[in-house]
Structure formats: structure tokens, C-alpha cells
Amino acid sequence: KNQVEQSPQSLIILEGKNCTLQCNYTVSPFSNLRWYKQDTGRGPVSLTIMTFSENTKSNGRYTATLDADTKQSSLHITASQLSDSASYICVVNGGTYKYIFGTGTRLKVLA
């Protein structure tokens, strides 16, 4: 069964600290993996998109990694800011329209 599992479900960190969010998937075939940031009351916004051949992609303080062999991805946030408080959603594309969404990690950054 095609699944995307994210951990932890929620996370609280202090401003300025780093954190890493995890995504494990069993989607097959695999086309690409995306990380989205969703602020409360807003639509998801794309952070990174990685294909099979890419194992690292950065977007400012956000760095995503992909291990296609173990079917794992991580999103690392460096020097967190209050504005990083949001849900982070991992999405795996299995070809054509098949987007499999994780249920997200809810991150809270405290001052």
C-alpha cells in the first residue's frame, strides 16, 4: 500500500535551535518527493522538490535530503525563527497524478 509517514507528529523547539523532520514512504513507482510548509489558515507552499537522482536540496534555511534506497527523507531547519511555526507536509509523487500526502509535522517555535 502506498503510504507516507511523518515523524514526529508535533515538535516544540526554542527560537534559534535546529530541528529535523522525518518522512518515510512506501510509494512505488517513485517520481519525486516534495516538502510543503503550511501556515495556519493558509494553503501549503512548496519548499523543495527532489527527484530520484537528487539527494539534497536547499531553500534558504531549509535543507531536504532524500535516500531513495531506504525510502527516507528529512527536512532540516537551521536557526529556527518564530515564522517557522507551521505544519510541514511530505508529499511523494508516484507518477502522473498520484500524489501521496503525509499527515504532516506540526512545528511550534517558541521565543
Added chain:
Amino acid sequence: DAGVIQSPRHEVTEMGQEVTLRCKPISGHDYLFWYRQTMMRGLELLIYFNNNVPIDDSGMPEDRFSAKMPNASFSTLKIQPSEPRDSAVYFCASSLRLLKKAQHFGDGTRLSIL
């Protein structure tokens, strides 16, 4: 640049009423998606269009749901009759070249069926 525009932002209506959600995609995008988001199930794809043509509606939960895209700049998602279990946030997204580009989401319509 204007992003994906959805209306209304909030809708509260009674069970049995018809509900119409609207979406204006980003100009030039040739793919349009409708999603539903709930706490229990996260984001689910309902239907998507390519060049105004519905490609797959297998995610549409029941015949009570229908979607149209009469032109490249407008799409609707209709629920008739509505039921309390339809309460959710409905997102519209658009993109270029399905697999390679990011989907751009609107800010959603929060639907509450009483």
C-alpha cells in the same frame, strides 16, 4: 503575481443545501487540482484537470460531488446535497507540467455543514 484565488474563504450552511466553491488558477497554468483537508485524513486529491478537461475524478467521494472547468481561468466544485461529513477545508491548486513543477495552492475554503 496573483496566486490561486478561492472563494468564498468560509462557508457555513445547513445540511441538504447546495454548496459551490470557486477557484481561479494562476494564469498560464494548465493543471488544476481540487483537494480536501481534514484533521483525520490530511490532504486528499479529489479531481484534477488538464487543459480544462477532467483527467481523473476517482477521488471524488460520492455522486453528490461534481467539478467543472468551463475555461482556463475558472473552476467550480459543487456539493449537492451537502452533509455534515463534508465539513473540511477545500483547496484548489494549479501547476505547469505536472511532474516537474510545484503545485501552487490557494488559501482554501473552510466549509462547515450544520
